[in-house]
Amino acid sequence: MLILLNKPFGVLPQFTDNSANPRPTLGDYVAVKGVYPAGRLDMDSEGLMLLTDDGRLQARIADPKHKMxxxxxxxxxxxxxxxxxxxxxxxxxxxxxxxxxxxxxxxxxxxxxxxxxxxxxxxxxxxxxxxxxxxxxxxxxxxxxxxxxxxxxxxxxxxxxxxxxxxxxxxxxxxxxxxx
Incomplete structure (x- = not known):
């Protein structure tokens, strides 16, 4: 499975936030279990995030040695x-x-x-x-x-x-x- 998400500005690029003042996370937008980000995108950046349940695909997308x-x-x-x-x-x-x-x-x-x-x-x-x-x-x-x-x-x-x-x-x- 591969999900394309347009991450809004101000959203943490992870599914949970355990801080004292929780911020919006990917979990507020994608309610699909078992997917994980393939790479990161800063909280103050926006745009494409790829989420997958395939570890090999995640590594291929995120690992710099593949030069994607x-x-x-x-x-x-x-x-x-x-x-x-x-x-x-x-x-x-x-x-x-x-x-x-x-x-x-x-x-x-x-x-x-x-x-x-x-x-x-x-x-x-x-x-x-x-x-x-x-x-x-x-x-x-x-x-x-x-x-x-x-x-x-x-x-x-x-x-x-x-x-x-x-x-x-x-x-x-x-x-x-x-x-x-």
Whole structure:
């Protein structure tokens, strides 16, 4: 079984929260027993999460050695210069070492669902949208990469993992698909 979920902003990427002040979790959206996330997506990021009951599939999706592409739509503060895009494309040196080369391009603002809460707009600071495609998955990697080149992330939406996309799924909605 493979489930595609459009994880909303502010939802923990796990099924339970044992903190003193429980936060929304995947369990608030997917009431299917025995499925687990294949990879993670930070609480303050939104978009595609894959859930499966197949351990081998979970490992194939999440393990960086398989280099499964992950595509993100990223709203950044500022207007990207050619040298900033070249850094993203060639690999950025982070505290935990250099990243692999990534696909990076400026795109028109995508037609996405409204985020709740909305992004704080600053009239004096322009923003732009990027499409970033990675073949690795470090902790908060997209945010750290854009910050390292001087383009702080304002909104981060994982759009696609491998052949699976969040296209057509509203925030909190999910569908079961065939794992190919």
């Amino acid at each position: 592409e992950k595509t993100y739509l990223v709203q950044v503060e500022g207007v990207p210069e050619d040298d900033q895009l070249a850094l993203l494309r060639n690999g950025v040196t982070l505290k935990d070492g250099p990243t692999r080369p990534a696909g990076a391009e400026v795109i028109a603002p995508p037609d996405l669902w409204p985020r709740d809460p909305p992004i704080r707009e600053r009239k004096s600071v322009p923003d732009s949208w990027l499409r970033l495609t990675l073949r690795e998955g470090r902790n908060r990697q997209v945010r750290r990469m854009t910050a390292a080149v001087g383009l702080p992330t304002l909104r981060l939406v994982r759009w696609q993992v491998g052949i699976w996309s969040v296209d057509g799924l509203a925030p909190g909605a999910w569908r079961e698909v065939q794992a190919r």
